[in-house]
Amino acid sequence: MSSSTEPKVGGEAAQSVVDTAAPVTSVASKSPMQLAMARLRKDKLSLIALGFVLFFVVIGLTSPLVTHFGWIDPLTTNQDLVDPFGRPVDKWGGISLSHPLGIDSIGRDLMSRLWSGVSLSLFIALSGTALAMILGVVLGIVSGVTGGWTDAIIGRIIDLTLAFPQTLMLLALASTGLIMVQKAFHTPAGNPTAAVYLIVVLGLFGWTGIARIVRGQVLSLREREFVHAATMMGASKYRLYFREILPNLWAPILVTFTLMMPAFVSAEAALAYLGVGINAPTPTLGNILNDSISYADLVPTFFFIPGFTIAAIVVSFNLLGDGIRDALDPKGHQ
Amino acid sequence: MADTDESQTDGQNSVDPSEVEDAPSLDEVLQQSHKPTELDTTAPPVLTVDNLRMYFPVHSSGVIRRKVGDVQAVDGISFEILRGGSLGLVGESGCGKSTAGRAITRLYKPTGGSAKFGDRDLVKLSTRELKPLRRDVQMIFQDPYSSLNPRHSIGSIIGAPLRIHNMVPKKQTLSRVQELLEVVGLNPEHYNRYPNEFSGGQRQRIGIARALALQPKLIVADEPVSALDVSIQAQVINLLQDLQKEFDIAFLFIAHDLAVVRHFCPEIAVMYLGKIVEIADRETLYQRPNHPYTQALLSAVPDVKQAAIGGRRERIMLEGDVPSPINPPSGCRFRTRCPLAREICAKVEPPMVQIGPRHKVACHFAGELGNHPHDPVTARMLGVDNDGNPDPGATPTEIEETPGFNDVWFDLKERRTVKPS
Numbered sequence: 001m002s003s004s005t006e007p008k009v010g011g012e013a014a015q016s017v018v019d020t021a022a023p024v025t026s027v028a029s030k031s032p033m034q035l036a037m038a039r040l041r042k043d044k045l046s047l048i049a050l051g052f053v054l055f056f057v058v059i060g061l062t063s064p065l066v067t068h069f070g071w072i073d074p075l076t077t078n079q080d081l082v083d084p085f086g087r088p089v090d091k092w093g094g095i096s097l098s099h100p101l102g103i104d105s106i107g108r109d110l111m112s113r114l115w116s117g118v119s120l121s122l123f124i125a126l127s128g129t130a131l132a133m134i135l136g137v138v139l140g141i142v143s144g145v146t147g148g149w150t151d152a153i154i155g156r157i158i159d160l161t162l163a164f165p166q167t168l169m170l171l172a173l174a175s176t177g178l179i180m181v182q183k184a185f186h187t188p189a190g191n192p193t194a195a196v197y198l199i200v201v202l203g204l205f206g207w208t209g210i211a212r213i214v215r216g217q218v219l220s221l222r223e224r225e226f227v228h229a230a231t232m233m234g235a236s237k238y239r240l241y242f243r244e245i246l247p248n249l250w251a252p253i254l255v256t257f258t259l260m261m262p263a264f265v266s267a268e269a270a271l272a273y274l275g276v277g278i279n280a281p282t283p284t285l286g287n288i289l290n291d292s293i294s295y296a297d298l299v300p301t302f303f304f305i306p307g308f309t310i311a312a313i314v315v316s317f318n319l320l321g322d323g324i325r326d327a328l329d330p331k332g333h334q
Numbered sequence: 335m336a337d338t339d340e341s342q343t344d345g346q347n348s349v350d351p352s353e354v355e356d357a358p359s360l361d362e363v364l365q366q367s368h369k370p371t372e373l374d375t376t377a378p379p380v381l382t383v384d385n386l387r388m389y390f391p392v393h394s395s396g397v398i399r400r401k402v403g404d405v406q407a408v409d410g411i412s413f414e415i416l417r418g419g420s421l422g423l424v425g426e427s428g429c430g431k432s433t434a435g436r437a438i439t440r441l442y443k444p445t446g447g448s449a450k451f452g453d454r455d456l457v458k459l460s461t462r463e464l465k466p467l468r469r470d471v472q473m474i475f476q477d478p479y480s481s482l483n484p485r486h487s488i489g490s491i492i493g494a495p496l497r498i499h500n501m502v503p504k505k506q507t508l509s510r511v512q513e514l515l516e517v518v519g520l521n522p523e524h525y526n527r528y529p530n531e532f533s534g535g536q537r538q539r540i541g542i543a544r545a546l547a548l549q550p551k552l553i554v555a556d557e558p559v560s561a562l563d564v565s566i567q568a569q570v571i572n573l574l575q576d577l578q579k580e581f582d583i584a585f586l587f588i589a590h591d592l593a594v595v596r597h598f599c600p601e602i603a604v605m606y607l608g609k610i611v612e613i614a615d616r617e618t619l620y621q622r623p624n625h626p627y628t629q630a631l632l633s634a635v636p637d638v639k640q641a642a643i644g645g646r647r648e649r650i651m652l653e654g655d656v657p658s659p660i661n662p663p664s665g666c667r668f669r670t671r672c673p674l675a676r677e678i679c680a681k682v683e684p685p686m687v688q689i690g691p692r693h694k695v696a697c698h699f700a701g702e703l704g705n706h707p708h709d710p711v712t713a714r715m716l717g718v719d720n721d722g723n724p725d726p727g728a729t730p731t732e733i734e735e736t737p738g739f740n741d742v743w744f745d746l747k748e749r750r751t752v753k754p755s
Binding site for chain 1: 439482484494
C-alpha cells in the first residue's frame, strides 16, 4: 500500500500549498449536492429518463399557451370523421396530417386532448405531491426531533391514515367532499372544485410514507454531534430543524418526490376511470383512457396512445428517482 | 495514508513525514515543542461543580411504561476548575465522564447538584436564560466526522455561532471566520469548502475554531483527540495549549488516554462508575496515587522506557466487570473489584477526604501502592468501628466536602488534621 515515495510526494505538495497560498482559491470546491449531480450526469439511463420527464413538463407548461393561441383544440368535435358507431372513417384510428395521433369516438383531436390532459394530470399530481411532501417532512422532523408524546401522537395519526381504505373513502365521500371543498376554498363548482378535492385528498393520504422515512432519518441524525454542536451554540428550534437537519434529508425527499409523482398520476387516472374527479369533456389522462376503453378492440391506437403516455410518465419518473437515489447515496446500491 | 494527506494540507503545522514513519510515542512528539501545562493555584475558580448528579430514567417495556429505576451515570461529583487551568477527567468507558461534560454544558438537564459559573448556576438556568452563557461555555466534540454538518461549508459552520449571537456585523462575518481559521492553523481561503474535503485532524481544528468563535472562558473538550492518530493528536494538543495560553481559557478535558491527560492537565480527576474516586495535581496522581483504582489504571499504561531496559511495572489486574450503574454496589462502588475491599466498604460509602495540599481521595484504605493501612482511616471521622458498624461511643467529625481544596488536610500517617508547616 504505502510505498516509500508517497510521503515525500505529500511533503512536496504541502510545500507547494504553503508557497502558493493565494492561488488555492481557484481550486473548485464542490458541495455534496454538486458531487451528486456530477454522478448523475454519468448515468445514461437517468439522463434519458430526465429527458422524458423534461419533455412531459414542457408539454404540461405549454398546453395552456397553445390552447390559447388555437394551435390545439381538445374540445371541438368533427362528426364527419367518425361513422355512426363512433369509429373513425379513415384507417389507423383516423391518423392524418391534421390529426397526428388520430381522433376519438366523437371526432376530437387525440393529440390536443393528450396535450392538455398531461398538463392537468401533472398539475394535480404535482400539487398533491407538494402538499404531501410539506406535511410529511414537517411532521416527520418534528416527530423525530421532539420524541415523547408528540412522536407517539403523530405516529398513531400515521397508523390511522394508513389503515383507512383510501380509494373507497374517496368514492364514498366524493359528493360531501366536493361541497366541503367548495365552501372552504370558494372554488367555482364543477371541475375546479374537483381538482382541489383530488389534490387535498391525495395530499392528506399521501404524506404518511415520507413522514415515516423522514422521522427515521431524523432519529439517527439527532444523535450526531453536529446537532449537539448547534444546541451548544444556542441555536433556535427553527434553526435546528430546518438549517441543520433538513439539508441532510434531501436524498430521501427527492427520491420520494420522484416516486410519488407518478403514483399520483396513475392514482388520478384510476380515479377518473372510476368516475371521481375531473369530468368530461375536460381531458385528463384518466378521462381519455376511460373514453377509449369501449373502443379498445376496434381502434387500438385510441386505447394504446393514452395508455402508453401514462406508462411513459410513470416509468421515466421512477427511473429518474432511482438514478437520483444512486447519485445521492453511491454506497447504498451497488 | 492518512498521515500523508494530513501533511499535505495541514501546511506548516505538519510533522516531518519521515518521523511519522518512525512512529514516535506521543510523549516524544508532545515534548518536541510544548512543555506540560502548568497551573497557577492562586487563580480564582471559573467553574465550581458541587454534587452534580445525572440520572437517566429506565422504563419498563410494555404499554404502561412504568419507571423502574435510574441509570446513575453521574452520581454526585464535585470539583473546581481554576481560571486558565485545566482539569482532566479520566476513567474507563461508561464511567460517566462524557455525561458529566454534557450535563455541565447543559446538553442534558442534570438531575441535581450545582455547577456555578461565575455567579450563575448552569444547572438551574432555563434554556432561554442559558443562551447568553453559551458564549462563555463551549464544547469540542469527540468525533470530527460527525461534529460538522456535511451539508454546510466551513465558513457557514464557523460563522453560525457568530450569527446566532450577533458577535460581529454581518459584513465582517467572513473576515472573522478567516481569522479563526488562521488561528487554528488552517488556510483561511478554504472557508467555502465542505467538511468532506478535510482530514480528521483538520476537521477537529474546524471544530476548535467553531468553539473559539464565541470567545469562551471555559471549553469542555470531550475526548478531543481520541479519534485522531498519534502524530495528529500531538498537533491538536499543542494547538489547544497555545490557544489556552493566548486566550486564557479554562478546560475540562475529558479523555481516557492517560498520556494525553498528563501532558495537558495540571490537575486530574479519576472517575469510576459515576463518582470521582481521586482528584489531585499531576505529579501527585501519577507518582503517588492513593486509591486502588487509580493505581490499577496507571499500572495499565504501557511504558516504553521501562520495557526498553527490561524492567516491567507490576500490572494490577482487576477481576470482573464494571457493575451496572442502574444498581450500583452499596457502600464503595469499587468494592466488587477492589483487592483491598473489606466489610466496611460494603456498609459505608467512603467520603472524599483531602489528604494533601491538592489531593483528595475517596477510599477507606487510602495509601500509596503497597502501603495501604490495615484498618480504615475513615472509621473515626465517620463514627463507625473498623467493620463499618455504627459505634455509639464515637463522635463523628464534621467532614467538609467542598468542591475545591482546603488549607488544612487529613494526614494519613498521623491520622489527624494537619496544617501545612
